[in-house]
Amino acid sequence: MQPNESLSTNVSRAGAEPARVECCEHKHSQPDAASPFRASLPADHVLATLMDEHQRILGRLNRLEELLRSANGATEPPGDAQIQEIHEIGGQLIGVEPHHQREEQVLFPVLIALGIEGPPRMMELEHVELRRLKHSIRDKSEEMLATRGDHWRELARDARELVSMLRSHIHKEDEILYPMAFEEIAVESWIPMKARCDEIGYCCQAPASEVGT
Template identity: 30%
Template sequence: MSELINNREEGISAHRTAHIHLLKEIIKELHHGKSVEEVKSKFNQAVGEISVDEISELEQVLMQEEGIPVTEVQRLCSVHAKTVFKGSIQDIHRAHQPEEQPGHPVFTFKRENQEIDRLANFKIALHLDQFLKDQGEANRLKLLEDFSLLYDVDKHYSRKENLLFPFLEKYGIYGPTKVMWAVDDGIRMGIKEVKAKLTHDEGNAQSVVDLAKRVLNEVTEMIYKEEHILLPMALEKLTEDEWLLIAAQSEEVGYCLVAPDQPWIPERAAEPGAGQGLGSSPLQEGYIRMSTGILSVKQMESILNHLPVDLTFIDEHDIVRYFSQGKERIFVRTKAVIGRSVQNCHPPQSVHVVNQLLADFKAGVKDAEDFWIPVKDKFVYIRYFAVRDEEGNYLGTLEFTQNIKPIQELTGQKRILSP
């Protein structure tokens, strides 16, 4: 009997491998210039239906085995999501569907998508038509307000990138997350470009409308990719406890256009506040003995959380091990990043900068590196320090982030206590 089972499993595996190979060849044909119709016909004849797991595998194979960069996979997968694979992705049938319960992270993602779609394809589409006919101040300001509101997708994408992606990576799913993050960043940048054009009023209404329509199309396609590829794949992989962790940390990042009406409470879970909340644990009793003193674990954590800076530490293997939780964090950090590779915590287009900085620290070429950037109403000073032991061995990197705008504005002197 065991031999029959093994043979059956080997047969399924061989079929799956052949299926992935066919999909890869079809995408490569698109890459080399074949028409969508030509490829779609071959796809329908040779492949039939495709599962979300196979899409995930396909994207990883393209990057790892074929050496196609993330940006190119992103373009190709946008084509296949819109044309080749649309309507052929298998539905995932589950007897138990907790994502249909209000407050579940997937329920919230989908509810936000409804509002995003309504804003993009009804309200903004209407205002674009009005603007093209009349570039008056009123119509320009309407669109500027619309795209400022649309930028709220940043929270939707940030929850996806900082809460959902880390769990998928624990299941070995990297390709789709990298591709999707790159698309998210392209949408963010596109919205900013539209706002800049509308703010400076360059007088070329058609260029504004063309750019705006491209961005709206990308936003709409992202909704499709999330609801037909990403979220079904996540529902297939993640446990109920993992969804609870995502739900518990979602408010830290924020919601897009609409917030949950109620928390998600699975049937088997306790009511919020009954006992210790999921995702947190009581501080261990004990003390930390250092060369200049002794502190309890509670004292140490409280001190770090009271510093007017954000601290993040990654170890010698580039794994995120700690971050402080001050009252006014500058950049989003969620507990899901703990244990995650730091490279996967950054957008694909900036990973090369991270890798170069870490390589310099590990090689002893540098001990520190500084950056400074404006972020909304802040001026953010970001410092990286190589952490070494007494013998100079590299132990990891400390990220130190501070809003220095209040410091820049200091003048004169202050020598006494404020009244």
């Protein structure tokens, strides 16, 4: 793949057997069984952690979509219980910020240094809009709960846009960007990258050293 090709470009060797990098100490959520690339990665690889977090994020998006669907066509906004759950999901999605930071501060700079600029720049721009939508969902739902203000149309609009955009974003990273990164980044580079990821922190899962404490 050329450095500035679009993310829609297919990437070869996506399912290639990875070299084992014995450097990670994290407990992961269940990987996506439908992804041969994820199945080929060591459980503690930097990219495996990102992909496993994606599965947790997709679970929250699925629930958000269910809440939106249940209120579709209603003449009145949903009740407080539904708005409260939407508010909680908004907060949970904001809480995955360490995931974005590990991409922006660790993975993307390495790719750019290798001359692969287009895809990581595109993903970083999408992060900006995703952050705006997540904060909008949390803030509008919070205002509805506090003041009974009628912000449902705006809230539902932003929530639907977030579900669609974030699902697409995850698909592009899982299916194109991450396999490309695995192919292009030298095996020995992942060890310092993992150390930097540890410094930034994680979401959706706890470091193994903290499990049971």
